[in-house]
Amino acid sequence: MRKASRLFEIIQILRIADEPVTAARIARTLGVTARSIYRDIGALQAMNVPIQGGRGIGYMLRAGFDLPPLMFSIEETEAIVLALALLERTGDAALEQSAKRISQKIAAAVPPPLRQALAADTLHAWGAAARTGSGIDLAVVRAAIRDERKLAIAYRDEQGRRTERTIRPIALIYYPEAANIVAWCELREDLRHFRADRVESGAPVEVFFKGEGDALRRRWVSSWAVDRSVAETGAA
Template identity: 35%
Template sequence: MSRTHRLFQMMQTLRRLPPPVTASQLADEMQMSPRTIYRDIDALRSMGAVIDGEAGFGYTLIEDAALPPLGFEDDELEALVLGLRDVAVIGDPALAKAARSALAKIKARVPPRQAHRLQHAVLDAHRFVSMPAIEIDVAALRAATWDEVSIAFDYCDRNGAETAREVDPLGLVYLDKTNVLMAWCHLREDFRTFRLDRMRNFQRTDHSFRPRRVPMLREHLERIRREIARTAKDRITAD
């Protein structure tokens, strides 16, 4: 890890952890020696970051002089808080951690009055129905989707039938009771939707389908919209 990256990570850790953050906590989080933590705190202060505290007591990041304040309307800020807290609840571990980190970044860059609103927001997100356990690495799945690389996995459908699939991953959708992958299935030669909790033995292949992901995703979504519209029309006719 370069020194610049290390200092950036320390700033993020100071934003994320409840203050005051001790050198021991920072050392555990960043897997470094306390001596290195003390040196990096001094380096950040010399670069303009206002960090209150001292060794043996803990540190509190007061402000980051290198970052200008962000301008948000109060409603915009509450929308961000609600959205990010929802991601922290429903996202995979990497995404949930990123949501908490993003909240800490926003809090560090908004004016004090809005930082207080963010810290004590009246909006929150909870899920009272437990989501099915997901065994695959969702962060790796998201990376393969962005990279437009085909993936392989074993799948168990709603009837218990098991098949080996290779698909082109197009996008992930987080629903109220489960999370799904929209994809082009090589086995069925058609668009399919797969529940993440029914996927096993996920592997990334060497087959790239770039640059077709975005138009394929649009077509997949359009088919879903047409199917929903057709089903709704049939129901109206039946009534």
């Protein structure tokens, strides 16, 4: 998580808390060390964000401090809540946790009547979660897409054949049956889709493809028209 995003998240965590929150607890939520949180809180205090407390007792945000609000209608808010509920069907654990935090922030920000309506649990998204397997964390894939960083994966295709590949991930598609990683495959020298539940292992490598992601995505999108044309004409 980039520092700017982390500072914003710390403010939000403290904003919705009803008791002091320790640096260790914030660190666990954001996936960083407590030492980083101490530095971040010091930086926020230097920017005149009214954070009170200290090591060992926890931190709180002084009443009255707030960020500029986003104003949504009740229908818009319900659309967001339902979209967040649908994230549970992606099988992406990190996105599910982010959805819960967003729901808490929405509940803390909206007026009391709307907060009561959201708390009534009137919106639900049921259905089986997409299969992701345990070979790769989709949060790692999303970070690699953002950072334009290559991944080394071990992949087993539908015939059971196993290959070792280096890929340049450019997109994730969350189908009902499984999440698909869209990537340039250096083994095949072409764009390929990899079902996440067939990735047996995967990790980022210290090699980047900076500046190539947008061009690869444009190439991928342009292939959609070709695929549709083939389907319509019945060509093989």
